[in-house]
Amino acid sequence: MTLHLYLARRFSRAFLIVLGSLSGLFIMLDSVENLRRFGDKINIFEITHLTLLNMPSWMYKILPLVVVLSTLSMFLSFSRSSEMVVTRAAGRPALATLVAPVLVVFMFGILGLLVLNPISAATLKQHQRLSQLYSGQTQSVMSFSSEGFWLRQGDANGQTVIRANTTAPDGTKLFDVSFFSYTKDGQPRSRIDAAQAILEDGRWALKNAKVWDLSDLTNPEHESFSTRAYWIGSTLTVDQIQDSFGHPSTIPIWQLPSFIRQLEQAGFSPRRHQVWFQSELASPFFLIAMVLIGAGFTMRHTRLGKTGLMALFAILSGFGIFFIRNFASILGENGQIPVIAAAWTPPIAAIFLALGIILHLEDG
Numbered sequence: 017m018t019l020h021l022y023l024a025r026r027f028s029r030a031f032l033i034v035l036g037s038l039s040g041l042f043i044m045l046d047s048v049e050n051l052r053r054f055g056d057k058i059n060i061f062e063i064t065h066l067t068l069l070n071m072p073s074w075m076y077k078i079l080p081l082v083v084v085l086s087t088l089s090m091f092l093s094f095s096r097s098s099e100m101v102v103t104r105a106a107g108r109p110a111l112a113t114l115v116a117p118v119l120v121v122f123m124f125g126i127l128g129l130l131v132l133n134p135i136s137a138a139t140l141k142q143h144q145r146l147s148q149l150y151s152g153q154t155q156s157v158m159s160f161s162s163e164g165f166w167l168r169q170g171d172a173n174g175q176t177v178i179r180a181n182t183t184a185p186d187g188t189k190l191f192d193v194s195f196f197s198y199t200k201d202g203q204p205r206s207r208i209d210a211a212q213a214i215l216e217d218g219r220w221a222l223k224n225a226k227v228w229d230l231s232d233l234t235n236p237e238h239e240s241f242s243t244r245a246y247w248i249g250s251t252l253t254v255d256q257i258q259d260s261f262g263h264p265s266t267i268p269i270w271q272l273p274s275f276i277r278q279l280e281q282a283g284f285s286p287r288r289h290q291v292w293f294q295s296e297l298a299s300p301f302f303l304i305a306m307v308l309i310g311a312g313f314t315m316r317h318t319r320l321g322k323t324g325l326m327a328l329f330a331i332l333s334g335f336g337i338f339f340i341r342n343f344a345s346i347l348g349e350n351g352q353i354p355v356i357a358a359a360w361t362p363p364i365a366a367i368f369l370a371l372g373i374i375l376h377l378e379d380g
Contacts, residue, residue: 017107023116024117027095029253032084033086033089038078038082042075043067043175044234051063053150053152067144068139070116073143076136079303080302080303083303083306084307085126086310087310087314088310091311091315092104092327109137111375113315114307117307121303121307122300122303124301125301125303129200129299133269137265137269146195165176165179165278167180167257169251174198174205175198176195187284188254189213189215190213191211193222194211195208195222195248206229206231207228207236208225208227209226211225212222213248215269219247219248222247222248223244225245226241226242227240229248259284272292276290287349291345293357294360298363304367305337305366306334308366309366309373311370312330316327341363
């Protein structure tokens with residue numbers, strides 16, 4: 017038990033040192049990047065604010081790299097000080113030595129999933145909003161609620177809010193749709209209800225529409241009329257609608273299931289968010305795989321030589337499995353493989369691969 021506590025303490029210290037070092041490097045690099053992008057528009061305090069908002073998301077993304085480097089640092093230190101030799105002389109096999117680091121990194125993974133994930137989602141969303149504001153880009157034009165989903169478009173004459181019950185997967189065909197138009201002063205201008213609206217080049221084509229003129233509120237129903245076809249100018253494009261979803265990383269893990277249900281009810285494909293959700297649930301096991309990979313190549317004694325080469329192999333193996341994980345996620349998002357397989361196969365396969373390496377190099 018004492019040995020396990022010692023290993024857990026050493027791994028935790030290495031983890032915090034690596035995370036702190038990389039965080040300091042990130043602050044410098046991201047501050048320089050923000051100065052390059054917004055240096056002539058905002059002051060140094062707002063640049064620092066942007067950097068700190070982006071930091072939790074960046075820290076969450078690099079957890080696998082931090083785990084690999086922490087494992088390398090700890091076991092290389094053990095090899096140089098001959099602590100691994102003493103551990104084996106005491107009758108501890110290689111796998112028993114890894115119990116404490118695996119448990120520690122699993123707890124870090126759970127903590128990151130339950131705490132750091134919601135924090136990074138909130139700060140990343142705020143960072144994106146401020147970045148768009150400072151750069152003058154158009155902000156998100158879509159949102160979801162229990163009443164359906166909403167779009168917003170604007171022109172020189174004012175704003176138009178669009179609400180629809182359901183839509184086609186690409187968001188260009190709306191069903192049971194309503195258009196609410198407002199002047200630049202925020203006064204209601206018109207309301208249009210339609211059975212269907214299709215986004216064409218520069219306009220919405222409506223079918224079976226009813227139009228109310230709200231500029232004169234004396235009796236809008238008396239002046240209303242129905243038509244089989246009606247057209248409304250639009251500044252929206254297909255890319256703008258699809259980009260409005262944003263990345264699933266901007267949604268906290270607790271809200272993802274309800275957001276996925278809203279996507280399904282609205283008619284959009286939720287596969288991208290489903291893959292992300294399952295990948296997040298599998299992230300603690302992915303971190304375990306990173307520990308085992310790092311340990312498999314660096315638990316050797318330094319007298320055996322090729323220590324630098326083995327450390328390089330560990331880092332390259334970690335990057336390789338990270339690439340395979342991302343590739344599997346892309347296949348899952350495109351429907352080429354099942355969602356569960358896309359999210360869970362890479363970490364589970366990496367764990368068994370790392371165990372095979374350890375058994376071959378250490379105990380075999």
